[in-house]
Amino acid sequence: MTLSDRWPHGIAADLKTSIAFCTRLPIGDAASAGSDVARASWALPIAGAAVGAIGALVYSIAGALWLAPSIAAALALAATTAVTGALHEDGLADTADGFGGGKDRESKLAIMHDSRLGTYGACALILSFLLRWSALAIIVHPVAVTMTLIASHTAARAPLPMFMRLVPRARGDGLSAGAGEPSRESAAAACVIGVIALFVALGPLAGVIATALLLSTGLLTGSLSRHQIGGQTGDVLGALEQVNEAVVLLIAAAALKPA
Numbered sequence: 001m002t003l004s005d006r007w008p009h010g011i012a013a014d015l016k017t018s019i020a021f022c023t024r025l026p027i028g029d030a031a032s033a034g035s036d037v038a039r040a041s042w043a044l045p046i047a048g049a050a051v052g053a054i055g056a057l058v059y060s061i062a063g064a065l066w067l068a069p070s071i072a073a074a075l076a077l078a079a080t081t082a083v084t085g086a087l088h089e090d091g092l093a094d095t096a097d098g099f100g101g102g103k104d105r106e107s108k109l110a111i112m113h114d115s116r117l118g119t120y121g122a123c124a125l126i127l128s129f130l131l132r133w134s135a136l137a138i139i140v141h142p143v144a145v146t147m148t149l150i151a152s153h154t155a156a157r158a159p160l161p162m163f164m165r166l167v168p169r170a171r172g173d174g175l176s177a178g179a180g181e182p183s184r185e186s187a188a189a190a191c192v193i194g195v196i197a198l199f200v201a202l203g204p205l206a207g208v209i210a211t212a213l214l215l216s217t218g219l220l221t222g223s224l225s226r227h228q229i230g231g232q233t234g235d236v237l238g239a240l241e242q243v244n245e246a247v248v249l250l251i252a253a254a255a256l257k258p259a
Contacts, residue, residue: 046154154197155198162191164182
């Protein structure tokens with residue numbers, strides 16, 4: 001069944017599922033079985049756009065209260081982290097701890113499964129927040145920040161379905177295994193949505209650069225994950241989202257910063 005065949009009720013259900021999967025927004029009953037998440041994976045970038053829009057709203061409110069751009073940027077990051085329940089940040093920390101602290105595949109997976117935060121994870125989180133905060137603080141202009149936040153959260157999640165298709169699962173349980181494997185159509189649709197968001201927010205040149213860098217990031221992450229643990233997990237997907245988000249924000253800071 002194609003996306004067009006599912007219009008409109010199936011599309012609406014997919015949107016609810018993707019938002020429920022990615023955020024803690026109270027949207028009512030939404031399907032959460034693995035097959036439902038896999039089918040709805042094309043809408044992950046749209047759920048990301050909603051997260052970015054919330055961050056942009058907080059940034060605008062902070063600006064209306066005459067707070068400094070650096071403070072507004074910090075509040076926007078706090079809002080996006082809260083609305084996702086730090087889902088992706090947790091994945092980044094666990095991946096950094098596992099890849100950095102484990103001696104073999106089994107120990108790396110065990111560390112990633114452990115909820116405690118280690119040195120590698122703490123350093124990864126600090127770097128992630130510093131890079132993203134610095135980029136937003138540089139852009140300053142509310143309209144540019146709004147477009148960048150929406151585009152970064154959209155594009156950061158857009159490659160995830162394709163990554164789930166191309167990189168084998170490292171274990172049979174966990175978030176990634178439970179989500180299942182997205183269809184080729186869903187993965188392609190998610191990528192298209194992400195590319196459109198980049199070109200609209202950043203312009204043609206920066207959009208091409210961002211797309212190329214996100215592709216490179218996905219390839220490098222996939223190769224590293226295969227080498228470290230034999231494939232991908234939900235934590236690896238969260239880490240990839242965080243890296244993608246930082247990449248887009250840094251490109252936006254270079255392209256959209258005030259003269």
